[in-house]
Amino acid sequence: MLDVKFIRENKDLVKERLGIRNFKEINLVDDIIELDNNRKKLQTDSDNTQSKINAASKAIGQLMAKGENKNAEIKKSEVASLKSSLEPIAEELKLTENKLNDLILRLPNLPSPQVPAGKSAEDNVVVREGGSKPQLPANAVPHWDLAKKYNLIDFELGNKITGSGFPVYINKGAKLQRALIQYFLDYNTAAGYKEFQPPIMVNEATAYGTGQLPDKEGQMYFVTEDKFYLIPTAEVPVTNIYRDEIVKESDLPIKMTAYTPCFRREAGSYGKDVRGLNRLHQFDKVEIVQLVHPQKSYNVLEEMVGHVEKLMQTLELPYRILKLCGGDMGFTSAQTYDFEVYSAAQQKWLEVSSVSNFESFQTNRMKIRFKDANNKTQLLHSLNGSSLALPRIVACLLENNQTESGINLPEALHSYFGGSSVV
RNA sequence: GGAGAAGUGCCGGAGUGGUUGAACGGGACUGACUCGAAAUCAGUUUUACGCCUCAACAGUGUAACGGGGGUUCGAAUCCCUCCUUCUCCGCCA
Numbered sequence: 001m002l003d004v005k006f007i008r009e010n011k012d013l014v015k016e017r018l019g020i021r022n023f024k025e026i027n028l029v030d031d032i033i034e035l036d037n038n039r040k041k042l043q044t045d046s047d048n049t050q051s052k053i054n055a056a057s058k059a060i061g062q063l064m065a066k067g068e069n070k071n072a073e074i075k076k077s078e079v080a081s082l083k084s085s086l087e088p089i090a091e092e093l094k095l096t097e098n099k100l101n102d103l104i105l106r107l108p109n110l111p112s113p114q115v116p117a118g119k120s121a122e123d124n125v126v127v128r129e130g131g132s133k134p135q136l137p138a139n140a141v142p143h144w145d146l147a148k149k150y151n152l153i154d155f156e157l158g159n160k161i162t163g164s165g166f167p168v169y170i171n172k173g174a175k176l177q178r179a180l181i182q183y184f185l186d187y188n189t190a191a192g193y194k195e196f197q198p199p200i201m202v203n204e205a206t207a208y209g210t211g212q213l214p215d216k217e218g219q220m221y222f223v224t225e226d227k228f229y230l231i232p233t234a235e236v237p238v239t240n241i242y243r244d245e246i247v248k249e250s251d252l253p254i255k256m257t258a259y260t261p262c263f264r265r266e267a268g269s270y271g272k273d274v275r276g277l278n279r280l281h282q283f284d285k286v287e288i289v290q291l292v293h294p295q296k297s298y299n300v301l302e303e304m305v306g307h308v309e310k311l312m313q314t315l316e317l318p319y320r321i322l323k324l325c326g327g328d329m330g331f332t333s334a335q336t337y338d339f340e341v342y343s344a345a346q347q348k349w350l351e352v353s354s355v356s357n358f359e360s361f362q363t364n365r366m367k368i369r370f371k372d373a374n375n376k377t378q379l380l381h382s383l384n385g386s387s388l389a390l391p392r393i394v395a396c397l398l399e400n401n402q403t404e405s406g407i408n409l410p411e412a413l414h415s416y417f418g419g420s421s422v423v
Numbered sequence: 424g425g426a427g428a429a430g431u432g433c434c435g436g437a438g439u440g441g442u443u444g445a446a447c448g449g450g451a452c453u454g455a456c457u458c459g460a461a462a463u464c465a466g467u468u469u470u471a472c473g474c475c476u477c478a479a480c481a482g483u484g485u486a487a488c489g490g491g492g493g494u495u496c497g498a499a500u501c502c503c504u505c506c507u508u509c510u511c512c513g514c515c516a
Contacts, residue, residue: 043473047485054485057497061441064496076496083496246470367470376480377470 001104001365004036017110020117020326028103035100042093049086053079105214109361111326112298112335118325125325127337130309131318134344134400142345143395144276146402147173150423155276165266165274165281172422176397177284179416180390181259184286187311188387193257193288198237200260201228206240209366211332211358221263230263234287235384242291243366246377252370253300254291257387259284277391278350285389289382291368294360297381298335301357304385305337308353311387314412317396318342320349334359341392345399350392355385398422 007014007029015026056079063072116125147153152173158166169177189195207213207229212220221230231237238258247254262285266274273279288307292300305321312319324336339353360379363369369377401408407422414420 040473043485047473050486051484053496058441060496065441072496079496374480 001361002107002110003360003364004032004100004104008033008036014110018108020111020115021108021329022119022327023108025106028107032100032103032107035096035103039093039096039100042089042096046086046089046093049082049089053082053086056082108215108331109334109358111329112357112359114323115329115335116323116325117327119327120325121328123325124322124328124338127321127323129318129320130313131316131342133318133342136344136400136402137404140345140399140402142276143343143398146398146407147276150407152176152398152422153277163281165279167277167280176394176417176422177390179413179418180388180393181284181286183413183416184311184388185257185259187314188257188286188288188307191255191307193255196238196241196256196258198234198241198258198260200231200237200263201226202231202237202240203228206236206243209240209243210236210362211365212236215331218267219265221265231260232264233262233285233386234258234260235289238287238289239291239362239368239382239384240366242368244368246369246371247291247380249293249370249372252291252293252380253296256289257286258289259286261285262389277395278346280391283389283391286387287384288387289384291363291380291382293370294378294381297357297359297383300381300383301335301337301355304355304383308339308355308385308387312339312341312353314410315393315397316410316412317393317400318344319352330354330356332356332358332361334361339386339388341396343392343396343399345402346395350395352392352396353386353388356383358382358384 002014011029011033015029018026018029056075060072060075060079063069063075116123118124141149144153144155147155150172151170154168154170155164157168158164161168185195201223204213204227207220212229212232216232220232222228223230237260238256241256242254261282263282264280266279266281277283288304290300290304309319309321319339319341322338322340324333324338329336333356336354336356338351339355340349341352342348343350359381362382363379368380368382370380372378397409398407401410401422409417409419409421411420
């Protein structure tokens with residue numbers, strides 16, 4: 001979340017930046033400042049009254065110790081009237097704080113100055129492309145047909161067991177999943193990311209920490225009995241590892257990676273782009289997360305993009321990197337690069353990674369801080385990226401490498417998969 | 424799931440209603456001593472918000488002893504509730 005002090009001191013900038021996002025409720029900014037003014041006044045009143053109560057209470061103790069019970073009783077009635085005058089103030093203060101907090105949680109992050117204006121995915125900017133689109137055989141088919149033909153993934157079986165969007169991977173299909181996960185994790189840990197295997201259900205505080213709540217309430221699966229959310233990405237439990245921590249500057253940067261299944265309800269998204277592996281309710285992803293010094297976060301963002309790009313290149317898939325425009329960025333992000341791979345049989349680009357700098361938006365919610373050289377406590381910046389999400393990678397690997405006789409694999413995967421072709 | 428015990432500062436560990444934001448010990452940091460180090464001595468050692476101030480990591484107020492609520496003039500200390508940990512029993516990968 002944004003810092004109230006920052007909003008107060010940079011009101012016009014905040015409004016202008018939110019405009020880049022096409023944020024509709026710009027008036028929230030003024031409301032927040034007004035509520036905060038109110039809050040300060042109420043807090044001053046409340047503190048002053050409480051101070052008097054504390055002093056009087058102490059005096060009562062001393063009077064009673066001296067045996068001056070009568071005077072103590074007089075003081076007590078004094079406190080009683082102070083308390084009754086405090087009551088409405090305290091109530092209003094609490095109300096104001098809650099309302100202020102609600103409003104601040106509704107403000108998305110400010111886009112960085114580099115973020116292009118724009119309303120939708122159409123306005124994203126292609127930064128660069130890599131790899132080359134393959135020439136497929138004339139009878140080439142999309143991955144869902146390949147998956148069926150070679151018995152790699154059974155979508156209908158998943159329908160029976162759970163529902164749509166929960167595929168069952170079989171035989172070499174299952175092994176390919178395992179190989180990719182292992183490969184991605186090895187690649188990340190080799191670059192200094194520490195591996196974690198976190199819980200895939202989280203509590204409410206954790207979901208608030210990374211910003212899934214309240215923004216994406218309806219997009220997460222919820223276990224009502226225990227009030228746990230199924231994670232939509234490993235970013236959630238992994239970033240929260242450092243919630244409420246103050247780390248040493250010498251411990252920076254903190255680099256973490258994790259493989260987890262991810263669960264997304266995808267409420268409201270129907271249509272053609274949900275076919276096969278294109279959009280699932282459960283999928284596998286390997287995530288990278290960094291917590292870094294605020295002055296370094298944009299360099300780290302580029303570094304992470306480079307990290308994912310190199311990984312992408314070893315998969316030998318045609319890809320492109322997009323700089324997202326203000327209107328297409330996630331709620332919590334200050335700047336995001338998306339990676340897309342070209343699905344040759346479907347003839348369209350599919351998003352496989354999203355690398356973002358959240359600046360202090362998440363760390364302010366989670367109170368992830370460090371002591372700087374002057375021993376002052378400061379918020380860290382958090383970043384994360386997919387490195388990588390599996391399903392669409394698998395879709396492209398299958399489609400782009402299909403031949404008359406089978407499906408080949410890029411060299412990087414040979415040792416992990418135990419062979420040079422899927423079938 | 425049943426029975427019992429416990430949750431205090433960076434760590435250990437006191438404290439069962441009134442100068443306890445918190446004894447004592449350890450660790451860490453600063454200074455002195457030393458050529459340097461060890462030892463020793465002195466000091467420092469949480470966070471959030473408010474007020475004051477041009478500003479302050481200067482002063483001052485409020486809050487925080489697992490979370491939330493309650494009793495009381497006053498709570499780390501009493502009560503309720505939730506969470507977590509430990510021990511025993513049960514169940515089980």
